[in-house]
Amino acid sequence: MSATLGTLIKQVQPDWSIEVFESRTAVATESTNAWNNAGTGHAALCELNYMPEAADGSLSPAKAIDINEQFQLSRQWWSTLVQKGILGDPSTFINPTPHMTFVRGEANVDYLRRRFEILKDEPLFADMEFSDDPAQIAEWAPLLVDRRSKDEVFAATRSESGTDVDFGAVTHQLFDYLVSQGAKLHLGHQVRKLKRRADGTWDVFVRNLAGYGKQVVNAKFVFVGAGGGALSLLQSSKIPEISGFGGFPISGKFLKTDNPEIVAQHKAKVYGKAAVGAPPMSVPHLDTRVVDGKESILFGPYAGFSPNFLKKGSWWDLPGSIRAHNIGPMLKVGLTQWSLEKYLAGELMASRETQMNTLREYMPTARTADWEMITAGQRVQVMKKDPEKGGILQFGTEVITGAEGSIAGLLGASPGASTAVYAMLGVLEKCFPEQYAGEWSKTFTAQVPSLGTGLNGDPEAARASLAATSEVLGLSRRAVESA
Numbered sequence: 001m002s003a004t005l006g007t008l009i010k011q012v013q014p015d016w017s018i019e020v021f022e023s024r025t026a027v028a029t030e031s032t033n034a035w036n037n038a039g040t041g042h043a044a045l046c047e048l049n050y051m052p053e054a055a056d057g058s059l060s061p062a063k064a065i066d067i068n069e070q071f072q073l074s075r076q077w078w079s080t081l082v083q084k085g086i087l088g089d090p091s092t093f094i095n096p097t098p099h100m101t102f103v104r105g106e107a108n109v110d111y112l113r114r115r116f117e118i119l120k121d122e123p124l125f126a127d128m129e130f131s132d133d134p135a136q137i138a139e140w141a142p143l144l145v146d147r148r149s150k151d152e153v154f155a156a157t158r159s160e161s162g163t164d165v166d167f168g169a170v171t172h173q174l175f176d177y178l179v180s181q182g183a184k185l186h187l188g189h190q191v192r193k194l195k196r197r198a199d200g201t202w203d204v205f206v207r208n209l210a211g212y213g214k215q216v217v218n219a220k221f222v223f224v225g226a227g228g229g230a231l232s233l234l235q236s237s238k239i240p241e242i243s244g245f246g247g248f249p250i251s252g253k254f255l256k257t258d259n260p261e262i263v264a265q266h267k268a269k270v271y272g273k274a275a276v277g278a279p280p281m282s283v284p285h286l287d288t289r290v291v292d293g294k295e296s297i298l299f300g301p302y303a304g305f306s307p308n309f310l311k312k313g314s315w316w317d318l319p320g321s322i323r324a325h326n327i328g329p330m331l332k333v334g335l336t337q338w339s340l341e342k343y344l345a346g347e348l349m350a351s352r353e354t355q356m357n358t359l360r361e362y363m364p365t366a367r368t369a370d371w372e373m374i375t376a377g378q379r380v381q382v383m384k385k386d387p388e389k390g391g392i393l394q395f396g397t398e399v400i401t402g403a404e405g406s407i408a409g410l411l412g413a414s415p416g417a418s419t420a421v422y423a424m425l426g427v428l429e430k431c432f433p434e435q436y437a438g439e440w441s442k443t444f445t446a447q448v449p450s451l452g453t454g455l456n457g458d459p460e461a462a463r464a465s466l467a468a469t470s471e472v473l474g475l476s477r478r479a480v481e482s483a
């Protein structure tokens with residue numbers, strides 16, 4: 001998020017000085033690291049949670065279209081940055097990977113078919129295919145079908161335009177660019193607190209973790225892009241906008257295989273349906289990953305619990321985040337989210353064989369010996385005050401801005417890194433409304449053509465944008481090569 005924001009700022013204000021403080025000794029070692037997230041370019045092509053069935057059985061594509069539009073901003077901006085030489089060879093960070101949805105049972109097949117019937121007419125989803133024919137699904141993803149019972153009813157959709165993204169690689173390349181443009185990147189420097197001066201500027205209190213030296217840096221604008229560390233820093237700033245917010249950490253875990261025989265048989269990201277009552281981020285998926293040019297398969301996520309807000313955080317993160325203003329909403333969430341608590345308890349008690357059996361629902365031939373469990377990143381789910389319910393758990397991201405737009409930060413995880421461009425343009429629009437409405441928007445619109453207009457309402461524009469970004473990012477060419 002910080003790399004994206006810094007690079008956006010450099011496009012419009014190359015004269016502004018930017019300093020970045022990162023507590024670890026390298027960038028992108030937390031959630032953004034390739035192995036700490038699933039690398040899905042979230043475009044709602046395969047994730048059912050963006051198009052749930054309403055109580056009356058109706059389906060609306062609005063949320064799915066919204067998420068897809070947000071991802072198109074990322075595709076367009078990354079294409080521009082490749083053309084400008086800011087991002088390198090696209091195969092280092094984005095790879096064509098069809099997005100599939102796979103469901104079992106009559107009711108789920110009926111739902112998937114109805115979802116397909118609606119989405120296939122939406123321009124951004126025009127390449128979606130549906131099948132309930134085992135032979136066709138086996139052609140798309142053989143591991144889903146191999147040795148599955150002949151009596152089972154199942155169906156799948158497939159979108160060729162899906163992607164796998166190494167967000168860690170994007171981040172490294174953006175920081176290389178920022179440093180080359182004069183930004184100062186201080187690794188091993190932890191921000192301890194933020195304090196506003198009477199003149200409206202911010203004092204950023206920083207500790208050098210190697211030398212234990214302390215410094216105070218003064219800034220006109222601060223972006224708290226600290227992932228799981230953002231809540232405590234925003235709390236230290238004492239802006240009223242953070243009042244009522246809390247966080248609940250859930251660790252992500254994945255089964256991973258590098259076995260070349262298995263990897264060669266699966267070229268897709270296959271999302272299923274979350275169990276009843278389970279949260280959206282628990283949706284199981286069997287995923288091709290491409291990291292450093294090497295393919296692997298991930299299955300998960302499984303959930304774990306640690307009170308740390310960062311993978312390399314402290315057990316004090318959760319208790320230390322409790323304040324008088326958020327204890328009410330947090331307790332309310334704790335007393336009402338029984339389905340989440342039941343889901344978490346089930347996950348924590350699951351044996352290795354139970355975990356493998358979940359994988360076998362997607363890949364019946366899976367052998368325990370081929371798969372190792374890896375621990376991914378920490379997701380800090382947002383809990384916030386709600387006027388009606390007292391407190392609610394929110395699964396999306398929340399941008400907090402305050403102090404006349406002189407500070408902003410990002411809480412939450414999903415849809416995450418895929419929509420960093422949308423989220424960070426939103427930060428700039430909120431915090432610098434005059435500049436944004438003036439010269440900046442001309443530059444941003446030149447770099448991100450569908451900004452402010454969208455694509456889905458204009459079939460020709462949608463087709464042209466998908467084709468152009470696919471061309472620059474080498475997606476269709478590499479898809480053909482790998483076929």
Ligand SMILES: Cc1cc2nc3c(=O)[nH]c(=O)nc-3n(C[C@H](O)[C@H](O)[C@H](O)COP(=O)(O)OP(=O)(O)OC[C@H]3O[C@@H](n4cnc5c(N)ncnc54)[C@H](O)[C@@H]3O)c2cc1C
Pocket residue numbers: 001002021022023024027028029030031032033036037038039040041042167189190191192225226227228229230233251252253301310376377378379410412413414415416417418419
């Ligand atoms: C299991 C899992 C799966 C996911 N899957 C996907 C996916 O498939 N697609 C997708 O788009 N998104 C996914 N996400 C979400 C995505 O990874 C995040 O939304 C995104 O990476 C967050 O980026 P960030 O820059 O906000 O945070 P981070 O990448 O966590 O970066 C925050 C940085 O701030 C540093 N920091 C923290 N505190 C301090 C401090 N006090 N001082 C200095 N530095 C500090 C940290 O060391 C870290 O480097 C997933 C997340 C998880 C956990």
